[in-house]
Amino acid sequence: MSLTIESLNHQITDGHGKRQLLSDLSLTVGQGECIGLMGDSGSGKTTLLNLIAGLEPIQQGQIILAGVALAQASEQQLSDLRKTQLGIIFQQYNLLSSLSVQDNIAFSARLADRYDASLCTALARQLDIQALLNQYPLTLSGGEMQRVAIARAMSAQPQLLLADEPTGNLDDNNSSCVVELLVKLAKSHNTALVLVTHSHNVAAKMDKIYQLADGQLTLVNK
Numbered sequence: 001m002s003l004t005i006e007s008l009n010h011q012i013t014d015g016h017g018k019r020q021l022l023s024d025l026s027l028t029v030g031q032g033e034c035i036g037l038m039g040d041s042g043s044g045k046t047t048l049l050n051l052i053a054g055l056e057p058i059q060q061g062q063i064i065l066a067g068v069a070l071a072q073a074s075e076q077q078l079s080d081l082r083k084t085q086l087g088i089i090f091q092q093y094n095l096l097s098s099l100s101v102q103d104n105i106a107f108s109a110r111l112a113d114r115y116d117a118s119l120c121t122a123l124a125r126q127l128d129i130q131a132l133l134n135q136y137p138l139t140l141s142g143g144e145m146q147r148v149a150i151a152r153a154m155s156a157q158p159q160l161l162l163a164d165e166p167t168g169n170l171d172d173n174n175s176s177c178v179v180e181l182l183v184k185l186a187k188s189h190n191t192a193l194v195l196v197t198h199s200h201n202v203a204a205k206m207d208k209i210y211q212l213a214d215g216q217l218t219l220v221n222k
């Protein structure tokens with residue numbers, strides 16, 4: 001199992017006082033399994049990703065990522081886990097503008113001390129970005145930037161990929177292409193994927209779709 005969430009509760013304090021955002025939420029994601037996470041704006045999808053990434057403290061319940069219980073992990077263990085077991089893909093790509101495409105792809109792998117030149121070459125080929133390797137991010141289209149971001153996230157061979165609206169800035173054609181590549185890569189590398197999206201078309205490409213509402217996840221029929 002790549003990810004297990006057990007009875008997670010999470011409260012936030014906003015202008016209206018305390019609010020229970022996640023309520024006794026549980027989820028398991030197996031190796032290579034691709035999960036779509038949908039839900040209204042403000043339902044807590046990004047907060048759930050942040051908790052899985054160890055970026056927000058767990059208030060109650062447990063998250064086990066790659067065998068590590070996050071609630072008991074030290075800051076150092078969480079940081080190591082993020083470097084070696086997690087790939088994160090954002091809507092805004094978050095590429096490093098001063099690094100070439102090639103160096104962006106290698107970046108996560110070097111950080112995790114897992115650089116493998118042949119894997120980086122294979123990822124570039126699978127994502128059809130070989131011709132862009134010496135270019136810089138600002139010269140790329142949105143779809144190209146997101147394919148580079150996917151290669152970068154995969155280069156460290158993580159157990160789990162988190163993607164927060166990765167196609168939010170892309171048109172329908174690019175969006176389909178990027179998501180299909182993402183799922184194909186996740187499957188071929190046995191990497192689990194949790195992808196947040198507002199698009200039913202994107203979610204339909206995942207193995208399972210969950211709807212987050214009232215702090216709970218419900219499996220949706222595709």
Ligand SMILES: Nc1ncnc2c1ncn2[C@@H]1O[C@H](COP(=O)(O)OP(=O)(O)OP(=O)(O)O)[C@@H](O)[C@H]1O
Binds near residue numbers: 039043046
């Ligand atoms: N640290 C925090 N303190 C107070 N409120 C917070 C905090 N983090 C998130 N929130 C609130 O929690 C709610 C859920 O936010 P979150 O970003 O997780 O929702 P979302 O489902 O990802 O929304 P969207 O689809 O719009 O991106 C929002 O009302 C947000 O304002």
